[in-house]
Amino acid sequence: MKLIIIGLGNFGASLGTKMTALGHEVIGVDTNMERVESYKDKLSHTICLDATDEVALNKLPLNNTDMVLITIGENEGSNIMATANFKNRKVNRLISRSINNVHENVLHAIGVDQIIRPEEESAERWTKKLNTKGIIDSFELNKEYSIIEVIVPKELVGLSFDEIQFKKKYNILVMTVIKNKQETSFLGQFKIVPQVQGFPSSTTV
Known part of the structure; x- marks a missing residue:
């Protein structure tokens, strides 16, 4: 995927670096030459x-x-x-960051494809992690639904999905199970690697 990131502050630069590491072609743009120079070796291109x-x-x-x-x-x-300029150019997909509700309303009026609020989203995820026992990570879809990664409660270990009845008893849809596996690196050191098990069935334990 080819993407352009406008603004190489903490969030933009971190996002660009991670996307580049995943193999995407990232052009980082900023008005600050010092930032542009500092990320020229971490992104595909900087301007x-x-x-x-x-x-x-x-x-x-x-x-x-x-x-x-x-x-x-x-x-x-x-x-x-900047958002309005790119909207006028009719780019394939336009995503913009908002700072507050008024800013978000303006971006909606411009007609961006998606709005992100990284500080608020991060705060929501950490609130869940700090206040709910066993949560490793979470992603809020809306006020009613979230995708969460949790540590399996001890009382459920060894039971099948058919025995537990997640949907019927708890209104939870389990997407997958992640198991930690110990592997040995080429240096002979042990490391824990999480492995996604795929979609569970009624017989999955």
Whole structure:
């Protein structure tokens, strides 16, 4: 996948670095030359450019890009201007970061494909992890549904899905089971590797 990230602050740079590590082609854009230089070896490409300048966008390969992410967080005005510029260019998929509810309303009005609020999303995940016993991680789909990773309660270990009846008794749909397996690295050191077991059946224990 080819994507352009506008804004190489903490969130944008971290996202770009991780996406590059997964094999995606990432172009990182920022007005700060120091940031551009510091990430040139961590991203596929970096460009010093002002995305609020519509003419400057001609330097970007927008026609060959799958996704544009506006991750500017410290300046709402620049975020909105950059988002509007890319919306005018009709890029394939436009995602923008919002700082507050008013900012989010403006982005909705512009018509972005998706809005992200990393601080709020991170706070929600940590709230669940800190307040609910056994939760490893969580992702909130909406106010009613979440995807969560939990440690199996001891009283369920050794029972089959048919015996437990997750859906009937608890209104929980189990997507998969993850088991930790010990492997040996090429240096002879032991490490724990999580292995996804696939979709469980009624006989899965």
